[in-house]
Amino acid sequence: MSEAGTCQQLLEEYAPQTGLSSKLEPFGCGLASTATLRVKLLKNPFLMAPMAGVSDAAYRMMARAGGAALAYSEMVSVAGLHFGGAKTWELVVPKDPEPDIAVQLFGSVPEQFSEATALVSERLGTKLALIDINMACPVPKVVRKGEGSALLDDPARAAAIVKACVAKAAVPVTVKIRSARRTGDHEVAPDFARTMEQAGVAAVAVHGRTASQLYRGEADWGVVSRVAAAVDIPVIGSGDVRTPADAARMLQKTGATAVMVARGSYGNPWIFGNAKRKLAGQDAVEPTLTQRLSAFACHVRLLEATGAHLARARSLSGWYLRGLPHATVWRERAMHCSSADEYLQMADALLAYARAKEA
Numbered sequence: 001m002s003e004a005g006t007c008q009q010l011l012e013e014y015a016p017q018t019g020l021s022s023k024l025e026p027f028g029c030g031l032a033s034t035a036t037l038r039v040k041l042l043k044n045p046f047l048m049a050p051m052a053g054v055s056d057a058a059y060r061m062m063a064r065a066g067g068a069a070l071a072y073s074e075m076v077s078v079a080g081l082h083f084g085g086a087k088t089w090e091l092v093v094p095k096d097p098e099p100d101i102a103v104q105l106f107g108s109v110p111e112q113f114s115e116a117t118a119l120v121s122e123r124l125g126t127k128l129a130l131i132d133i134n135m136a137c138p139v140p141k142v143v144r145k146g147e148g149s150a151l152l153d154d155p156a157r158a159a160a161i162v163k164a165c166v167a168k169a170a171v172p173v174t175v176k177i178r179s180a181r182r183t184g185d186h187e188v189a190p191d192f193a194r195t196m197e198q199a200g201v202a203a204v205a206v207h208g209r210t211a212s213q214l215y216r217g218e219a220d221w222g223v224v225s226r227v228a229a230a231v232d233i234p235v236i237g238s239g240d241v242r243t244p245a246d247a248a249r250m251l252q253k254t255g256a257t258a259v260m261v262a263r264g265s266y267g268n269p270w271i272f273g274n275a276k277r278k279l280a281g282q283d284a285v286e287p288t289l290t291q292r293l294s295a296f297a298c299h300v301r302l303l304e305a306t307g308a309h310l311a312r313a314r315s316l317s318g319w320y321l322r323g324l325p326h327a328t329v330w331r332e333r334a335m336h337c338s339s340a341d342e343y344l345q346m347a348d349a350l351l352a353y354a355r356a357k358e359a
């Protein structure tokens with residue numbers, strides 16, 4: 001059985017028990033125009049954020065099964081794509097059930113972005129929904145090379161990178177930024193976003209923290225509002241979207257066109273569908289314990305089918321089992337699992353317990 005066949009079959013077999021969908025809807029942007037992108041975002045404004053070490057194919061499939069309009073790849077190095085490493089391409093190429101994905105690139109050299117955009121466009125074809133450029137990553141080994149959030153201090157280079165991508169892309173090119181490099185600095189995001197708009201981006205995603213905050217402290221949604229007021233293109237807000245109500249509130253409060261869900265999706269692929277319900281004024285439908293455990297097992301099966309490192313299953317167990325009675329005991333057991341089968345046996349034992357409790 002092919003790996004792709006396995007993923008679709010796994011979704012069809014296991015998603016129905018989880019309250020998630022087995023059919024992943026295409027975002028289907030197709031054209032590079034801002035107008036098309038805006039229409040798509042308005043239809044479903046809840047996106048699965050890029051997360052290095054997290055948003056692999058299995059994670060993206062679960063998020064889309066939960067109702068995310070689109071899911072981003074982990075950030076991918078344009079230099080890595082240049083050297084053609086299999087590990088780098090693994091981050092970019094979607095698995096068969098994925099109708100399309102957003103690919104996020106990072107680097108600092110416009111020519112490398114140009115080449116990477118051409119290569120990714122050719123390899124993914126209609127499965128490429130958009131290309132996003134990372135101008136937000138705060139990790140020192142990235143920033144030291146002038147990549148990620150370092151570009152916030154170099155708008156001319158950032159604009160050259162955007163133009164290099166736009167020239168080669170048939171899909172929308174977007175950027176993801178932060179409010180500024182350092183807390184206490186002048187907030188660069190609104191002016192910077194305007195410069196990116198002039199350079200040709202179709203949308204800008206804004207994480208309402210400074211790079212020096214990393215992922216700590218409270219996100220400032222005010223900066224999302226100020227960027228939305230500064231540009232005419234769609235703005236995608238990010239930061240502290242932990243619940244479906246947060247997602248709907250960010251849209252209503254900031255004037256953003258769409259919202260990215262990052263850590264709020266840990267062990268919670270239902271957050272996307274529930275955000276849509278909240279926005280429509282309906283109540284969220286929280287998963288039962290059985291559905292949550294079935295989703296954990298489905299996610300582990302997808303990890304295995306996609307050849308992902310099983311270390312990822314350890315994080316998943318922490319997330320999906322949160323709040324469970326005796327969660328510490330189960331998490332301890334998860335620490336000692338060394339194969340997908342052992343995780344699945346644990347999930348079976350938990351499911352038996354949950355079914356007895358819910359009977």
Ligand SMILES: Cc1cc2nc3c(=O)[nH]c(=O)nc-3n(C[C@H](O)[C@H](O)[C@H](O)COP(=O)(O)O)c2cc1C
Binds near residue numbers: 049054262
């Ligand atoms: C583990 C982790 C990895 C991340 N990796 C990326 C990344 O590769 N690219 C990116 O633009 N943002 C990345 N982010 C930032 C998220 O996309 C998001 O903007 C940020 O977490 C704020 O949202 P939250 O407070 O709702 O988690 C990452 C965040 C986390 C927690």
